[in-house]
Amino acid sequence: MSTSSDKSAGSNSSSPLDYEALFRQSSTPSLVMTPDLIIVDANDAYLRVTSRKLVELVDLPLFEAFPLHIPEAGTIRDSLYRVRSNKVPETVAAVHYPIARDPAIDQAYEDRYWSATHVPVLDDRGEVVLLMQNVFDVTEMQTRENEKLAPGTADDVTDTPLAGVLFRHARLAQGANSALHAERHYLRTLFEQAPGFVAILKGPEHIFELTNKAYRQLIGREAVGMKVREALPDLADQKFFSLLDHVYQSREPYVGRAEHIIIHPPGEDEPRSIYVDFIFQAITDEDNTVSGIFVSGHDVTESYKLEKELGYLAAHDDLTGLLNRREFKEKLGQAIRIAQDTRASYVLLHLDLDQFKVVNDTCGHAAGDELLRRCSDLLSEGLPVDATLARLGSDEFGVLLADFSIQRGAALAESLRERLSDVEFCWGSLRFGLGVSVGVVGFDGAGFTLKEILSTAASACYLAKEKGRNRIHVYDSGDAELIERRQEMDWLGRLRSALQENRLLLYGQRISLLGGAGHEPEWVEVLVRLEDVDGTLVQPMSFLPAAERYNLSPQIDRYMVRAVIAYVANQKDAAEKHFYSINLSGLTLNDPNFVDFAGAQAAQFGINPASICFEITETAAVANLTNAARMMTELKALGFMFALDDFGSGMSSFAYLKTLPVDFLKIDGRFVRDIVDDPIDCAMVDATARIARVMGIKTVAEYAETEAVLSRLAEIGVDYAQGFIIHRPEPLLALDANR
Structure with a gap:
């Protein structure tokens, strides 16, 4: 019953009974219509007895599809309207309606008599959405009654008019009772087998x-x-x-x-x-x-x-059984709304385990998982019963405390820190001391959004880690360090969006060969600018420190490598006339897959790796000396070049220079800026240039800002110079177009 079952699906959806099949295969002819008597469906039995097709009936008014004489039509219509109003079934007996016969039979129509039962179909709110008409053929019973009542028949038991009338009524009552009995049986069967x-x-x-x-x-x-x-x-x-x-x-x-x-x-x-x-x-x-x-x-x-189980799984962390980050944010959002309405005081704790990475890297993920479960239990045992504890991700946890002052919150944070610090985690023969850094933020609904509270708590936690780990840091509105960390945390979201939306722009600054044009390709250092959502151009020093601090710089490095190599591939003569340097962060030196990535990018775009020079600061190289030497060696084997940036800023720059296979030394601009007036700076630059020539390494002087500086650099024998007097950074496309 395709049309009607859709409308009543709400009450049948959970039943295994195939109500469609029950309706279609029922031997009782059934018709379904709207409360306005528009036909929407009929079963096979109804179509057989009326010799009609379903397509001929659907969407037609009942009395247009089956025209009746006025008395019968009025009887049927009134019955249907009563059922619609009273919402209880009703039966109409002995309706006269001729039906078409089989075309093989001469007579086009034959008289038939019907008993019709009208049944309301209710939705979950008790409203009538459909009406069902079930019909029973009572023609034979009516015909026998008519024959028995004809004058002169054997059943004419009395000549008196009164006897004839009583007999006729008795026979009609018998027929009606039989029809009603059949109908009751049918309805009782439906009732007994009803879905639900x-x-x-x-x-x-x-x-x-x-x-x-x-x-x-x-x-x-x-x-x-x-x-x-x-x-x-x-x-x-x-x-x-x-x-x-x-x-x-x-x-x-x-x-x-x-x-x-x-x-x-x-x-x-x-x-x-x-x-x-x-x-x-x-x-x-x-x-x-x-x-x-x-x-x-x-x-x-x-x-x-x-549903409850799925809801639990959606709201809880699989490993620890604690609330997950999404559900914790829901709880925190509710607390913020309550605080705004009632000025109730809440405290948020952001906890970061200090030894998790050591345990995970040393003993494997199974040990790391066990440590997280152990710490979850310890934290749960040390909290008030009405506190909300969640795992926010990896080794981070959140605690929401209702009706807590900031002083009580800080005291509880310290007790949780001590609780974990007193425990030793054992895995096999290895033992690890535990510690936790905690950021503490109080709020009472004044001026904080959900994002700001989470960011502030995380920043306070990171400050605790920076200051030595295994300590707490309480947020204060005048805390300059925390304000700086919050700004950096804000940059994280903006940076991720910029990476996803390709809003990191390529700028370039020329690096000029001193002492004549020479025959070497022109050198351009590629710089990055961020286009903010409002179109503002943001300088790198506004966002790169946050990227470095929060481990996002390797993603930026890969973005720049991919973008620059694609740019070089699109410039037909770029690889022959120019080469481009790309700055790499210290974190990329620890990326074991970066060499393969760079080589794959060069191969994919079909460029000469010699057109790309990677720059690494001296500080980063010294901090990761082994990894830096390995990466430089592997990248140079692929054909890439290397420059050591800010050279001379370290305490023992020349001591390790022999171990790094670099092509260029970029002399720290602090020594170059005052080279004309400061003899010590001049001596430093001169010494660097001399040693570099002996080693076969080209030199570049940064921050060359005057003609006098350029002249002195040329006298000393520095190979290249870079600074605003030579070229101010501009979009890379514009730079190449203006050459």
């Missing part, structure tokens, strides 16, 4: 008049003839009796969703805990008085438990 549980309660005391099989299975007992309070004493304290009273008195239906019921059927050891969707709908008589209540619904226990 169904019961009919009569009177203000709610006496069970009918229950179907599903209802009896639900309550585990027979109840017909009993008052609901006597039949189901288990429900006395579960609000359902008062709901029935209210529906009976107010006529307003009640719809329950996943309502919890505890019922103890006779003979069972334990009570059942179930969840049901149901509706209580008042039943009215023809005079519109309430006579009872129709109860229907479904046992949704399994689906409810599954």
Whole structure:
């Protein structure tokens, strides 16, 4: 019943019964229409007895599809309207309606008589959404009655008019009773096999008049003839009796969703805990008085438990069983709204385990997981019962404390720190001391957003780590260090968005060969600018420190390498006339996959690796000397060049220079800026240039800003110079277009 089943799907969705098949295959002819008597469906039996096709009937008004004489039409229409209004079934007996015969038969139509039963179809709110007409052919019974009543027949038992009338009425009553019996049997079968549980309660005391099989299975007992309070004493304290009273008195239906019921059927050891969707709908008589209540619904226990289980999994961390970050943010958001309305005081703790990475890297992920579970238990045991604890990610946890002053919050944070510090984590023969850094933020609804509170707590935690780890840091609105960290945290989100949206722009600054044009390719250092969402151009020193601090710089490095190599590939003569240098962060030196990445990019775009020079600061190289030497050697083997930036800033620059296979030394601008007036700076630059020539390394002087500086650099023998007097950075495309 495609059209009607869609409209009533709400009450049948959880039943295993194939109601579509039941309707289609029923031997009782059935027609379905809207409350306005527009046909929406008919089963096969109905189509057979009327010799019609479904496409001929759908969307037609009933009396246009089946024209009737005025008396019959009025009878059928009035019955349907009463059913629509009263919401109870009704039967009309002996309607005369001729139907088309088989074309093989000469007679085009033959007289037929029908008994029609009209049934309302209600939705979950008790409103009539469809009307069903079930018809029964009573022609043979009516024909026999007519023949028996014809004058002179053998059944003409008396000559008196009164006897004939009584006999005729008796036969009609017999036929009507037979039709009604068949209809009752059909309706009882549908009622018994109805999807979900169904019961009919009569009177203000709610006496069970009918229950179907599903209802009896639900309550585990027979109840017909009993008052609901006597039949189901288990429900006395579960609000359902008062709901029935209210529906009976107010006529307003009640719809329950996943309502919890505890019922103890006779003979069972334990009570059942179930969840049901149901509706209580008042039943009215023809005079519109309430006579009872129709109860229907479904046992949704399994689906409810599954929904709850899925909800739990969505809100909790798999490893520790604590709330996850998403759910914690929901709780924190609720707390912020409460604080704004009531000025209640809350404290947020952001905790970061200090030894997790050491344990994870030394002993493996299984040990790291066990450490997280152990710390989760320790934290839970040290918190008030109403505190909210969550795992925010990796080795970070969050705690939300309601009705806490900042002083109490700081004291609790210190007790949690001590609690973890007193524990030794053992894995096999290895032992690790634990520690935790904690950021503490208090809020009472004034001026904080969810994002700001989380960012401030995380920044306070990072400050605690920077200041030596295993300590707490309490946020104060005048804390300059914390304000700086919050700004850096804000940059993280903006940087990630810029990377995803390709808003990191390529700029370039020329590096000039001193002492003549020479025959070497022109050198351009590629610089980065960030285009903010409002179109503002942001200088690198505003965001690169945050990227370095929070480990985002390797992503920027890869972005720049990919973008520059793609740019070189698109410039037909770029690789022959120019080469481009790209700055790498110290964190990239520890990336074991960067060499393969750079080589793959060059191969993919088909460029000569010699057109790319990577720059690493002296400080970063010294801090990662082994990794720096390895990476330089491997990249040079692929054909790339290397420059050591800010050379001379370290305490022992020349000591390790022999171990790094660099092509260029970029002399720290602090020595270059005052070379004309400061003899010590001049001597430093001269010494660097001399040693570099001996080693076969080219030199570049940074921060060359005057003609006098350029002249002195040329006298000393520095190979290249870079500074604003030579070229101010500009977009890379514009730079190449202006050459």
